Amino acid sequence: MSITEQAVLDELKKVANPKGGGDIVSTGLVKAASVEDGVVRFVMEIDPSDVKLMEPARAQAEALVKAMPGVDKAVGMLTAHVQTAPPELKPKPRPDPQGPQRVPGIGHIIAVASGKGGVGKSTVAANLACALAAEGRRVALLDADVYGPSQPRMLGVSGRPSSPDGKTMLPLRNHGVTLMSMGLLTNDDQAVVWRGPMLMGALQQMMTSVQWGEQDVLIVDLPPGTGDVQLTLGQKFVLDGAIIVSTPQDVALIDARKGVDMFRRMNIPIIGMIENMSTHICSNCGHEEHVFGHGGVAAEAEKLGVPLLAEVPLHLDIRMAADGGAPIIVTQPDSPQAAAFRKVAKRLVEQGVA
Numbered sequence: 171m172s173i174t175e176q177a178v179l180d181e182l183k184k185v186a187n188p189k190g191g192g193d194i195v196s197t198g199l200v201k202a203a204s205v206e207d208g209v210v211r212f213v214m215e216i217d218p219s220d221v222k223l224m225e226p227a228r229a230q231a232e233a234l235v236k237a238m239p240g241v242d243k244a245v246g247m248l249t250a251h252v253q254t255a256p257p258e259l260k261p262k263p264r265p266d267p268q269g270p271q272r273v274p275g276i277g278h279i280i281a282v283a284s285g286k287g288g289v290g291k292s293t294v295a296a297n298l299a300c301a302l303a304a305e306g307r308r309v310a311l312l313d314a315d316v317y318g319p320s321q322p323r324m325l326g327v328s329g330r331p332s333s334p335d336g337k338t339m340l341p342l343r344n345h346g347v348t349l350m351s352m353g354l355l356t357n358d359d360q361a362v363v364w365r366g367p368m369l370m371g372a373l374q375q376m377m378t379s380v381q382w383g384e385q386d387v388l389i390v391d392l393p394p395g396t397g398d399v400q401l402t403l404g405q406k407f408v409l410d411g412a413i414i415v416s417t418p419q420d421v422a423l424i425d426a427r428k429g430v431d432m433f434r435r436m437n438i439p440i441i442g443m444i445e446n447m448s449t450h451i452c453s454n455c456g457h458e459e460h461v462f463g464h465g466g467v468a469a470e471a472e473k474l475g476v477p478l479l480a481e482v483p484l485h486l487d488i489r490m491a492a493d494g495g496a497p498i499i500v501t502q503p504d505s506p507q508a509a510a511f512r513k514v515a516k517r518l519v520e521q522g523v524a
């Protein structure tokens with residue numbers, strides 16, 4: 171039996187708003203609901219101070235939906251989305267008790283971002299996490315690229331995270347890195363079709379409801395662009411800095427420039443830029459060829475006043491290692507291909523941000 175979003179909303183109307191005034195749908199608490207392959211997800215947007223008050227209503231709503239014919243699984247999430255004006259419209263800083271917060275147990279948080287897709291951001295994030303682990307750091311990696319999670323494959327992690335209490339999740343671990351990813355919660359061929367509020371709720375839950383343990387640094391692999399996930403991360407959590415990944419060609423640098431601007435608007439430090447697929451050296455003859463150009467990121471970094479952290483070569487071994495579930499920094503730690511990642515990891519440790 172198929173089930174519709176309207177049927178879910180009608181069922182949710184049976185749950186009263188704990189603050190009065192009607193049910194959770196008519197009073198506007200329910201902001202998004204989706205139905206896919208028997209899995210129903212919905213988001214309740216609340217005031218941050220009402221979490222304890224609203225949790226029983228969320229649990230009741232989740233139970234009602236789960237009991238509906240045709241529903242295999244129901245997931246209800248609480249989110250507290252606060253809209254703020256752009257920085258340039260604020261005459262002065264405003265005290266914000268719901269402002270960026272630290273994640274308990276996490277020493278530092280570093281975002282790895284790109285202005286556009288296809289520049290190797292996730293490959294850089296995976297290798298950087300493993301390189302930091304090789305430096306003796308306690309490292310966690312959050313795959314926040316919700317629409318295209320690739321870290322489980324790159325780190326050779328499979329299986330579902332367990333939940334000992336039904337509220338928190340236990341992350342998985344491999345190559346010295348603790349990992350949580352939407353890819354661990356969905357099937358490989360299952361698309362995540364979510365609107366903004368559901369994305370933001372999922373990100374906040376993965377940041378705060380995962381038992382990360384004590385970690386020196388959390389690497390966040392962001393989706394490409396300047397959208398909801400990036401804004402939510404920067405507004406809700408204290409970031410020690412962002413690393414921008416780009417290939418050398420102009421079309422990638424245009425978007426990378428926008429990524430730098432976004433983080434600066436949120437007062438998040440730019441740790442530096444990484445030029446990926448910088449140069450290709452033929453494995454047969456040793457000829458060096460700049461397939462995507464060369465030096466574009468270095469010139470852009472100088473123009474923007476941020477450091478160039480590394481130039482990562484375009485090499486088949488890097489791709490094969492990632493596809494095989496063990497990044498190049500693990501399989502060939504002393505290779506020239508891994509040297510760039512080791513260089514960046516050492517620099518982050520020296521700067522005290524990892």
